[in-house]
Amino acid sequence: xxxxxxxxxxxxxxxxxxxxxxxxxxxxxxxxxxxxxxxxxxxxxxxxxxxxxxxxxxxxxxxxxxxxxxxxxxxxxxxxxxxxxxxxxxxxxxxxxxxxxxxxxxxxxxxxxxxxxxxxxxxxxxxxxxxxxxxxxxxxxxxxxxxxxxxxxxxxxxxxxxxxxxxxxxxxxxxxxxxxxxxxxxxxxxxxxxxxxxxxxxxxxxxxxxxxxxxxxxxxxxxxxxxxxxxxxxxxxxxxxxxxxxxxxxxxxxxxxxxxxxxxxxxxxxxxxxxxxxxxxxxxxxxxxxxxxxxxxxxxxxxxxxxxxxxxxxxxxxxxxxxxxxxxxxxxxxxxxxxxxxxxxxxxxxxxxxxxxxxxxxxxxxxxxxxxxxxxxxxxxxxxxxxxxxxxxxxxxxxxxxxxxxxxxxxxxxxxxxxxxxxxxxxxxxxxxxxxxxxxxxxxx
Amino acid sequence: xxxxxxxxxxxxxxxxxxxxxxxxxxxxxxxxxxxxxxxxxxxxxxxxxxxxxxxxxxxxxxxxxxxxxxxxxxxxxxxxxxxxxxxxxxxxxxxxxxxxxxxxxxxxxxxxxxxxxxxxxxxxxxxxxxxxxxxxxxxxxxxxxxxxxxxxxxxxxxxxxxxxxxxxxxxxxxxxxxxxxxxxxxxxxxxxxxxxxxxxxxxxxxxxxxxxxxxxxxxxxxxxxxxxxxxxxxxxxxxxxxxxxxxxxxxxxxxxxxxxxxxxxxxxxxxxxxxxxxxxxxxxxxxxxxxxxxxxxxxxxxxxxxxxxxxxxxxxxxxxxxxxxxxxxxxxxxxxxxxxxxxxxxxxxxxxxxxxxxxxxxxxxxxxxxxxxxxxxxxxxxxxxxxxxxxxxxxxxxxxxxxxxxxxxxxxxxxxxxxxxxxxxxxxxxxxxxxxxxxxxxxxx
Numbered sequence: 001x002x003x004x005x006x007x008x009x010x011x012x013x014x015x016x017x018x019x020x021x022x023x024x025x026x027x028x029x030x031x032x033x034x035x036x037x038x039x040x041x042x043x044x045x046x047x048x049x050x051x052x053x054x055x056x057x058x059x060x061x062x063x064x065x066x067x068x069x070x071x072x073x074x075x076x077x078x079x080x081x082x083x084x085x086x087x088x089x090x091x092x093x094x095x096x097x098x099x100x101x102x103x104x105x106x107x108x109x110x111x112x113x114x115x116x117x118x119x120x121x122x123x124x125x126x127x128x129x130x131x132x133x134x135x136x137x138x139x140x141x142x143x144x145x146x147x148x149x150x151x152x153x154x155x156x157x158x159x160x161x162x163x164x165x166x167x168x169x170x171x172x173x174x175x176x177x178x179x180x181x182x183x184x185x186x187x188x189x190x191x192x193x194x195x196x197x198x199x200x201x202x203x204x205x206x207x208x209x210x211x212x213x214x215x216x217x218x219x220x221x222x223x224x225x226x227x228x229x230x231x232x233x234x235x236x237x238x239x240x241x242x243x244x245x246x247x248x249x250x251x252x253x254x255x256x257x258x259x260x261x262x263x264x265x266x267x268x269x270x271x272x273x274x275x276x277x278x279x280x281x282x283x284x285x286x287x288x289x290x291x292x293x294x295x296x297x298x299x300x301x302x303x304x305x306x307x308x309x310x311x312x313x314x315x316x317x318x319x320x321x322x323x324x325x326x327x328x329x330x331x332x333x334x335x336x337x338x339x340x341x342x343x344x345x346x347x348x349x350x351x352x353x354x355x356x357x358x359x360x361x362x363x364x365x366x367x368x369x370x371x372x373x374x375x376x377x378x379x380x381x382x383x384x385x386x387x388x389x390x391x392x393x394x395x396x397x398x399x400x401x402x403x404x405x406x407x408x409x410x411x412x413x414x415x416x417x418x419x420x421x422x423x424x425x426x427x428x429x430x431x432x433x434x435x436x437x438x439x440x441x442x443x444x445x
Numbered sequence: 446x447x448x449x450x451x452x453x454x455x456x457x458x459x460x461x462x463x464x465x466x467x468x469x470x471x472x473x474x475x476x477x478x479x480x481x482x483x484x485x486x487x488x489x490x491x492x493x494x495x496x497x498x499x500x501x502x503x504x505x506x507x508x509x510x511x512x513x514x515x516x517x518x519x520x521x522x523x524x525x526x527x528x529x530x531x532x533x534x535x536x537x538x539x540x541x542x543x544x545x546x547x548x549x550x551x552x553x554x555x556x557x558x559x560x561x562x563x564x565x566x567x568x569x570x571x572x573x574x575x576x577x578x579x580x581x582x583x584x585x586x587x588x589x590x591x592x593x594x595x596x597x598x599x600x601x602x603x604x605x606x607x608x609x610x611x612x613x614x615x616x617x618x619x620x621x622x623x624x625x626x627x628x629x630x631x632x633x634x635x636x637x638x639x640x641x642x643x644x645x646x647x648x649x650x651x652x653x654x655x656x657x658x659x660x661x662x663x664x665x666x667x668x669x670x671x672x673x674x675x676x677x678x679x680x681x682x683x684x685x686x687x688x689x690x691x692x693x694x695x696x697x698x699x700x701x702x703x704x705x706x707x708x709x710x711x712x713x714x715x716x717x718x719x720x721x722x723x724x725x726x727x728x729x730x731x732x733x734x735x736x737x738x739x740x741x742x743x744x745x746x747x748x749x750x751x752x753x754x755x756x757x758x759x760x761x762x763x764x765x766x767x768x769x770x771x772x773x774x775x776x777x778x779x780x781x782x783x784x785x786x787x788x789x790x791x792x793x794x795x796x797x798x799x800x801x802x803x804x805x806x807x808x809x810x811x812x813x814x815x816x817x818x819x820x821x822x823x824x825x826x827x828x829x830x831x832x833x834x835x836x837x838x839x840x841x842x843x844x845x846x847x848x849x850x851x852x853x854x855x856x857x858x859x860x861x862x863x864x865x866x867x868x869x870x871x872x873x874x875x876x877x878x879x880x881x882x883x884x885x886x887x888x889x890x
Contacts, residue, residue: 032545032547032550033547033548033550033551034547035547035548036547036548036551037548059551060548060549060551060552061547061548061549061550061551061552062548063519063546063548063549064548064549064551064552066515066516066518066519067512067513067515067516067519067549067552067558067559067562068512068552069515070511070512070514070515070889071511071512071558073511073889074508074511074512074888074889077887100477101508102477102478102479102480102481102506103478103480103481103482103505103506103507103508103509103886104505104506104508104509104512105477105478105506106478106481106504106505106506106509106746107505107506107509107512107513107557107558107561108557108558109695109723109746110724111556111557111724111748112552112553112556112557112558112559112560112748113512113516113552113553113557113558113559114512114557114558115557116552117512156698157698157721157722157725159698159700160698160699160700160728250554253601253602253604253605254605255604255605276602277602277751278554279555279556279748279749279751279752280602280751280754280755281726281727281755282726282755282758282759283605301551301554303556303557303724304724306722306724306725307724309725310725310726310727313727314727441548442522443519444515444518444519
């Protein structure tokens with residue numbers, strides 16, 4: 001660590017509401033969200049070093065920003081004025097204070113908007129730490145000695161699945177010299193959103209195949225006959241040489257999930273994602289048994305490590321998909337991955353939304369280099385919408401993710417995108433058209 | 446229904462942030478919340494009839510109000526301008542639209558602040574309906590024919606535990622003539638908050654015994670030796686003739702819960718409440734088995750019917766404690782109670798906070814008169830703090846709740862209490878002292 005900068009402290013914090021009008025072209029539409037406007041609360045944590053600004057983002061589908069914004073502002077009290085030294089030394093205690101805030105915990109606990117807001121704040125701290133070390137977040141973590149890393153992690157209420165000692169042994173057993181730090185990490189493309197036309201879908205698939213992308217995912221869950229037709233349509237273009245998965249966004253009940261997957265299995269899906277309600281651990285256990293060898297993937301809406309523990313211990317999933325803006329930051333994500341390692345569950349990155357791609361690439365690298373040391377059967381979700389708004393878009397090479405080189409998470413939005421899409425006073429939203437959209441959507445100002 | 450009023454419509458809606466400074470005297474302090482300031486978002490839904498204003502409340506511990514306030518305002522779009530006729534006819538579809546709002550569902554789903562905000566809005570609609578019928582909510586529901594009541598309920602994702610047809614049969618099998626509509630419903634008092642002195646506790650217990658209250662609950666979970674001493678202290682006053690339960694507020698892990706309850710069992714607790722993390726269904730199943738015959742009670746932080754389904758089907762609890770400001774209104778609470786009936790789990794009302802007592806009495810009456818027809822082994826939580834702020838405080842007679850007579854839920858705050866405690870401009874908060882409290886608490890204005 002650079003000693004001359006060792007008194008780095010948080011000076012002030014800015015919180016912005018950013019909303020992109022993605023519902024205009026149906027991006028993100030699925031069985032449940034018909035008109036999502038990909039949005040985020042964008043947290044900028046300034047420090048005594050003007051070059052080091054920690055960024056945290058919290059993804060919502062538009063109106064969700066209002067609630068998250070209010071919560072983030074309340075929770076900043078936990079980090080104002082802290083030194084990086086204090087954060088690093090006390091990260092677990094600080095994490096616990098933020099997550100269990102005495103006046104907010106009733107409105108979770110550890111779930112929903114509150115936990116998502118906390119995720120944004122906590123990840124901004126990792127961003128500061130990595131920038132201070134002049135490293136991407138994945139490299140910071142790969143370089144941390146296991147005994148230092150373990151002290152940032154929290155094992156409350158999961159000790160029956162994994163203890164701190166077991167976790168340390170897992171970390172210590174990894175021979176990092178065996179990993180390829182310039183790895184290409186396989187990706188899949190989420191295409192076939194509910195609102196896309198066949199023409200649009202064809203264009204996207206053909207372009208992606210040319211790019212070398214070998215994995216694809218389609219949305220299901222509106223109407224089983226249409227789902228079958230769409231699967232056939234996609235298989236005709238991508239053939240059976242590429243991976244195709246399916247995502248029901250939780251709209252089926254247990255029986256429907258089993259029945260419908262029996263109809264869809266002819267298209268050889270690698271996994272079905274969220275076949276039923278994301279909180280229904282017991283039904284997931286039954287579905288996983290019933291539709292074998294199709295894998296059951298879930299986790300993007302799994303709120304916390306305690307719920308993940310139950311899915312992982314009891315075979316309620318066969319692929320884990322964590323969301324780094326839903327779990328309370330790297331600290332909580334990491335212990336979920338350690339449970340996966342112990343119980344032999346592969347990680348396939350959930351991504352999309354805003355900033356999830358940027359943060360997600362780091363998770364892939366960390367899982368590969370510090371935990372699983374494998375990419376077998378693993379695919380990271382790749383969605384390229386909105387990347388034009390990022391200063392450091394993720395790099396895809398021959399259909400694979402490259403380890404990011406930008407410092408921290410590299411999740412900085414471009415200044416001009418912030419000026420354009422900040423809500424409600426960005427350039428886009430103050431036009432006559434923008435104002436009409438706000439009015440039609442009944443967004444609260 | 447009164448035909449001449451049949452065009453009742455929602456005209457406008459007011460949403461207020463109300464905060465009481467309860468941390469001043471440690472009310473509500475427990476193992477996790479050291480300085481709760483009981484607060485609520487107070488929703489007033491005005492109609493074309495000036496006599497009919499639907500009230501909905503969402504309880505928080507203070508700062509939580511900021512987030513809930515923002516969400517409630519976004520969600521009002523679902524009910525603006527609706528007629529009561531439309532609401533009654535389409536209550537299930539309306540419930541589903543509110544709960545699964547396409548731009549907010551990502552920030553749940555069905556949990557946390559979002560679900561709590563929805564609860565407040567949905568219960569305000571029941572309040573309107575009951576007031577229109579000139580009845581308390583419990584009486585409205587008791588008088589509804591089963592085939593009409595069932596259409597307000599939602600069975601999505603719980604059909605594997607109970608179908609709509611099964612539910613209807615349960616409702617039709619109840620002979621309401623067998624119920625005592627003037628029943629006295631047994632209560633218990635939550636005393637022994639973490640922050641209370643022995644002197645204060647003694648006074649409260651002695652007064653309550655004189656009132657005829659036969660059930661008591663103490664907080665545990667800070668330090669097991671202190672917990673044992675406090676249990677002994679309370680048993681010395683209330684003797685073993687009265688019911689004593691314990692509440693750990695989820696701070697233990699599974700092993701600690703079993704070990705500590707083995708130490709506390711000498712004080713013969715009727716139940717242990719939230720022995721571990723409220724989302725940990727599997728650990729609750731193990732604890733329930735291990736500490737029999739002490740009952741395991743949980744539910745006040747159980748987010749939705751899908752989680753309750755798993756607890757109920759798999760014996761993860763032996764007493765169910767729903768929170769009517771956490772589940773999305775009477776509609777969701779009712780299906781949870783129907784599952785309890787089918788699986789033979791008694792309901793003991795969770796209460797406290799703000800407005801929960803007022804709403805809760807209705808739940809007791811509905812459970813007794815429409816579903817279980819029993820009060821055996823059932824105790825409703827009684828907390829008398831803050832009742833002075835309500836126009837229609839609940840009536841306790843010989844240590845038992847009386848069926849409320851006020852219209853709707855009777856959850857109206859007194860005008861002077863609103864003027865005093867509205868945040869941040871109520872009379873209490875604009876004093877020099879109030880401003881200092883706000884500053885010390887770092888509440889965001």
